[in-house]
Every structure is written in structure tokens, then in C-alpha cells.
Amino acid sequence: MSKHLVRHLKMQSFTEENYLKTIYHLSENNEGAVQTNAIAEKMQTKAASVTDMLRKLSEKELINYKKYQGAHLTPLGKQTAINVIRKHRLWEVFLVEKLNFKWDEVHDIAEELEHINSPELVERLDEFLAFPKNDPHGDPIPDKNGNFDFVPFIKLSKLKKDDKGLIMGVSEHSSAFLKHLEKLGLTLGKPLTVSAINDFDGSVEIIVDDKKTSVTREIAKHILIRI
Amino acid sequence: MSKHLVRHLKMQSFTEENYLKTIYHLSENNEGAVQTNAIAEKMQTKAASVTDMLRKLSEKELINYKKYQGAHLTPLGKQTAINVIRKHRLWEVFLVEKLNFKWDEVHDIAEELEHINSPELVERLDEFLAFPKNDPHGDPIPDKNGNFDFVPFIKLSKLKKDDKGLIMGVSEHSSAFLKHLEKLGLTLGKPLTVSAINDFDGSVEIIVDDKKTSVTREIAKHILIRI
DNA sequence: TTAATTTTTTAGATTTGTCTAAACATTTAG
DNA sequence: CTAAATGTTTAGACAAATCTAAAAAATTAA
Ligand SMILES: [Mn+2]
Ligand SMILES: [Mn+2]
Ligand SMILES: [Mn+2]
Ligand SMILES: [Mn+2]
Numbered sequence: 466m467s468k469h470l471v472r473h474l475k476m477q478s479f480t481e482e483n484y485l486k487t488i489y490h491l492s493e494n495n496e497g498a499v500q501t502n503a504i505a506e507k508m509q510t511k512a513a514s515v516t517d518m519l520r521k522l523s524e525k526e527l528i529n530y531k532k533y534q535g536a537h538l539t540p541l542g543k544q545t546a547i548n549v550i551r552k553h554r555l556w557e558v559f560l561v562e563k564l565n566f567k568w569d570e571v572h573d574i575a576e577e578l579e580h581i582n583s584p585e586l587v588e589r590l591d592e593f594l595a596f597p598k599n600d601p602h603g604d605p606i607p608d609k610n611g612n613f614d615f616v617p618f619i620k621l622s623k624l625k626k627d628d629k630g631l632i633m634g635v636s637e638h639s640s641a642f643l644k645h646l647e648k649l650g651l652t653l654g655k656p657l658t659v660s661a662i663n664d665f666d667g668s669v670e671i672i673v674d675d676k677k678t679s680v681t682r683e684i685a686k687h688i689l690i691r692i
Numbered sequence: 693m694s695k696h697l698v699r700h701l702k703m704q705s706f707t708e709e710n711y712l713k714t715i716y717h718l719s720e721n722n723e724g725a726v727q728t729n730a731i732a733e734k735m736q737t738k739a740a741s742v743t744d745m746l747r748k749l750s751e752k753e754l755i756n757y758k759k760y761q762g763a764h765l766t767p768l769g770k771q772t773a774i775n776v777i778r779k780h781r782l783w784e785v786f787l788v789e790k791l792n793f794k795w796d797e798v799h800d801i802a803e804e805l806e807h808i809n810s811p812e813l814v815e816r817l818d819e820f821l822a823f824p825k826n827d828p829h830g831d832p833i834p835d836k837n838g839n840f841d842f843v844p845f846i847k848l849s850k851l852k853k854d855d856k857g858l859i860m861g862v863s864e865h866s867s868a869f870l871k872h873l874e875k876l877g878l879t880l881g882k883p884l885t886v887s888a889i890n891d892f893d894g895s896v897e898i899i900v901d902d903k904k905t906s907v908t909r910e911i912a913k914h915i916l917i918r919i
Numbered sequence: 920t921t922a923a924t925t926t927t928t929t930a931g932a933t934t935t936g937t938c939t940a941a942a943c944a945t946t947t948a949g
Numbered sequence: 950c951t952a953a954a955t956g957t958t959t960a961g962a963c964a965a966a967t968c969t970a971a972a973a974a975a976t977t978a979a
Contacts, residue, residue, distance in 0.1 A: 480936065501957055514937055516958055521935090533944060533957060564816040574810045581808075583801045589791040707966065728927055741967055743928055748965090760927060760974060 477527075479580045482549050483508065484518050485527060488536055489546035498535030547611040548587075553579035554600035554607075555590050561601040562594060568601040568653075569643030602643075603634025603653055603689060618689035621669060622682055624659045630690035631656050637687040649678050651688065704754075706807045709776050710735065711745050712754060715763055716773035725762030774838040775814075780806035781827035781834075782817050788828040789821060795828040795879075796870030829870075830861025830880055830916060845916035848896060849909055851886045857917035858883050864914040876905045878915065 477485070487507045491499045501519065505512045523530040527542035538546060556578040560571040588609060591597075598614075599605055605613040618633050632655045635643065646652065650673050660677060661670040667682035680688070704712070714734045718726045728746065732739045750757035754769035765773060783805040787798040815836060818824075825841075826832055832840040845860050859882045862870065873879065877900050887904060888897040894909035907915070 512957060564820055574813055577808050581804050586801055593791055738968065739927065
């Protein structure tokens with residue numbers, strides 16, 4: 466890391482921050498330790514590289530790690546990860562609300578902006594945006610102490626025929642996925658009704674804006690619903 | 693450079709961008725080739741490191757460089773440097789105008805933001821800010837084609853007794869310097885009159901807002917005036 | 920125009936983050 | 950319960966950006 470990017474006191478490199486964030490996201494769902502291969506896959510890197518980094522993060526007391534046993538974030542590691550996520554989501558709100566980007570265009574830019582290191586900047590950005598609670602994809606934005614409401618949305622793929630609900634979020638941020646939803650009229654806040662579930666491939670037929678559409682089971686897994 | 697920060701087509705690292713920017717600024721004033729030691733001093737690094745980087749930038753055709761002869765930006769290198777400067781200055785305007793930072797607080801944050809790689813983001817930011825012509829320190833903001841008016845301001849240190857003028861810029865961005873000016877009431881746009889020049893140490897006595905103050909010759913060199 | 924001084928480059932290390940190939944450990948299946 | 954498959958770590962290398970110390974070139978001064 467170049468000296469021109471010297472960070473605050475606890476100097477985490479972009480790379481370290483990305484590892485911490487990935488470990489955080491992987492431990493959100495399943496409870497146990499986060500495995501080397503899972504991290505390697507998410508970060509599009511090799512298991513050997515992950516092992517190296519896990520040792521380093523462990524050295525810095527950002528994770529608990531023992532050989533062959535996977536990783537857990539320490540409180541310090543968790544705080545760091547949540548702070549990066551806070552910044553990511555605030556910048557996404559900025560890009561959509563102030564610069565008129567679409568929700569499918571902001572993720573990659575936020576991946577860069579999330580590493581800008583200025584606590585003051587984050588707090589002022591939060592204020593400028595009027596302390597938003599959710600990002601453009603429905604994800605909750607942690608406050609400056611790292612607290613946020615855990616809202617247990619249900620995957621569209623779990624709904625039954627005739628269930629009704631509101632689209633509250635997505636669990637996949639790729640532009641391709643979001644553009645596809647947009648084309649189908651599936652945007653945040655939209656009410657929908659499940660009109661049928663296809664026995665053969667699990668695809669879900671829904672009614673949105675009085676129009677009938679259908680999404681594959683894979684897509685339905687990434688659409689989050691509040692009933 | 694980590695793969696998570698893979699940039700656009702012409703992949704310049706933060707470090708390369710900072711070198712190009714420094715070479716650009718050093719060639720703004722004196723015309724000839726930019727010397728190794730001058731770069732080393734501005735970047736707070738060692739001459740040996742500079743030599744390594746000059747060879748690399750030359751390899752990439754961003755500068756013209758021959759051993760012992762110093763460096764010149766190529767058109768491509770100049771364009772890259774100006775684009776980084778454009779981003780730096782636009783972000784400074786954002787920080788001051790939208791997030792209410794003071795002019796002495798924004799430089800370091802902009803040093804990080806200037807490396808965010810998204811042409812679309814820059815254009816939308818420019819529009820959001822209503823296409824500002826100057827940054828909070830009076831420096832001109834290049835347009836998206838890299839063009840900007842060269843405005844030949846005069847250093848306060850060059851003025852004579854009884855000369856009048858407007859403060860149009862500063863050529864030093866450190867927080868300490870800017871805070872000092874602020875304390876003396878020397879902010880952008882302020883009219884001033886030179887009431888005396890001290891023979892002994894060259895310090896400049898001025899009248900601003902009907903009050904008399906005095907700045908050292910060193911400080912006067914960094915205050916830019918339009919008569 | 921030789922000598923002293925300044926400037927620049929080279930040589931050789933170091934740190935960070937990455938990789939491949941091979942070894943080792945753990946889990947799963949027969 | 951052994952054997953195969955899967956998952957993880959080690960060993961050794963590499964590229965980027967940096968450093969120190971020493972050599973070489975260019976400039977300035979005597
Ligand atoms: Mn995102
Ligand atoms: Mn998001
Ligand atoms: Mn600045
Ligand atoms: Mn500025």
C-alpha cells in the first residue's frame with residue numbers, strides 16, 4: 466500500500482477491508498465459522514491466498530482463526546466490516562438520490578468509495594442524505610455505532626400460491642440481475658401476489674401491477690419479501 | 693494493486709496517478725524537464741524510488757524520459773494528470789458546497805477521492821455541482837475535455853505599496869496555512885490594499901476589511917491576486 | 920580543466936498480495 | 950474402518966512499490 470493512502474490509526478488496506486466484509490457477509494446467513502474456500506469463491510481468488518490473509522488478519526486480532534477451523538470476526542473485525550458496509554450503502558444512496566444513477570449502476574462505484582477513509586466525511590454524508598435507513602437495494606444502513614435493525618424478510622422462493630407481499634430488497638447486486646427485475650417491473654416497494662408455482666422447475670408466477678409475469682426459482686431466491 | 697480495484701482500460705494505479713499529477717504541477721511553473729529530486733521532494737519519497745517509477749511511466753508512454761535528463765509528460769500522461777486534477781477539484785467543491793466542510797479540511801479527503809475511477813460519476817458530479825469553474829482554493833477546474841482557462845494571477849509578494857487587488861486563490865493547500873489565512877480574514881474574493889512592504893524581511897502589510905494585518909514574505913508568495 | 924559537489928542511477932533488500940503445485944488434514948462413502 | 954474425495958495449508962515464486970548504500974554521471978567551482 467502506497468504511503469499516499471496512509472489511513473487512520475488502525476491501518477487497514479483495501480484488501481483487508483474487503484476480506485473482512487466478505488467474512489461478515491458469509492457469516493450473516495450460516496452461523497458457524499467461515500471456510501477458506503467460501504471466502505476464495507466470493508472474492509474470486511485462490512484458497513492459498515485466503516489462508517495467507519487469514520493468518521494476517523488473525524495476527525491483527527481482526528478475526529479468530531485456527532488452522533483448518535475457519536474464521537470468525539472478532540468484535541473489532543466486525544466493527545470494521547460494518548463500517549465498510551455502512552459507507553458502501555450510504556454512497557449507494559448518494560449515487561441514486563443525488564446523482565440520479567439507477568439502482569443497477571451503483572454497486573461497482575460504491576465498491577471503490579467504501580474504502581475512502583474519513584469518519585467526518587461519512588457522518589456528513591449521512592446527514593446530507595437525511596440519515597437514510599435503507600440503501601437502494603433495501604439493505605439496512607448501520608448507524609455510526611454500527612447498529613441496525615435486523616429485518617427478517619422472506620425469499621420470494623419460499624412463498625406459497627396466493628401469498629401476497631411487498632418487495633423489500635434483493636440479495637444480489639449485479640447489474641444484469643437488477644436490470645432484469647426492472648424490466649419485469651419488480652422494483653422496491655411493489656406489491657405482488659403469487660398466482661402459481663411451477664411444479665416442474667420451481668419457477669414462480671406472480672402478479673405485479675395487474676400484470677402476470679414469471680421468474681425462475683434462482684431469481685426468486687434473491688427477491689426479498691415482507692408479507 | 694489488488695484485483696478488487698481493477699480500473700478502466702488504461703489501468704493506472706493510485707501511485708502512478710500521483711506521480712503524473714506531481715510531474716504536471718512541477719512543470720506548470722518552470723518550463724523544462726522535471727527533475728528526479730524535485731519529484732522526490734514533492735512526493736516525500738526517495739530519489740531511487742522516483743527513478744524506478746520514471747522508468748515505468750516511460751515504458752507506458754505516459755512520460756518522455758531519458759536517464760539523467762528528467763521527465764516530460766506525453767499528451768496521454770498530461771491528459772491523465774489533468775483528469776485526476778479535475779476530480780480532485782470537483783470533489784473539493786462537493787465537500788465544501790454540499791457537505792459544509794471548510795476550505796482547509798478538504799484537501800486530504802480529495803487526495804483519496806480523486807482516484808475513484810468512474811467517468812460517469814465525474815460527469816454527474818460536475819452536473820450536480822452546476823459545472824463549477826473554480827475549486828474552494830480558487831484553482832480552475834478543467835472541463836471533461838481537459839480544457840480550462842489559464843488565469844495568470846499575481847503573487848501577493850510581487851505587489852508594490854498601494855497596489856489594490858482581490859484574493860483569487862492560494863498555491864498551498866495545507867490546513868495550517870489555510871486556517872492561518874482565515875484567522876487573518878484573508879478568504880477568496882476579499883479585496884485588499886498593500887499598505888507597506890517591510891524592507892528588512894520582505895513581509896507585506898495589508899489592509900483587509902479596513903483592518904491592518906501583516907503576512908510574511910513566504911505566506912505572501914502563496915496568496916494569488918487579481919488586480 | 921581538474922576537483923569538489925550535486926544529482927541521478929544501480930544493486931540488492933523488503934513488504935504486500937498474489938499465484939501454482941504439492942503436501943497434509945478432514946470429511947464422506949463404501 | 951479403510952479409501953476416496955474434499956478442503957486447507959505449505960513451499961516457493963513473482964510483481965509492485967518502496968528503501969539504503971554505493972556507484973556513476975553531470976554540474977559547478979577553483
Ligand atoms: Mn452494493
Ligand atoms: Mn446495496
Ligand atoms: Mn487540494
Ligand atoms: Mn484545491
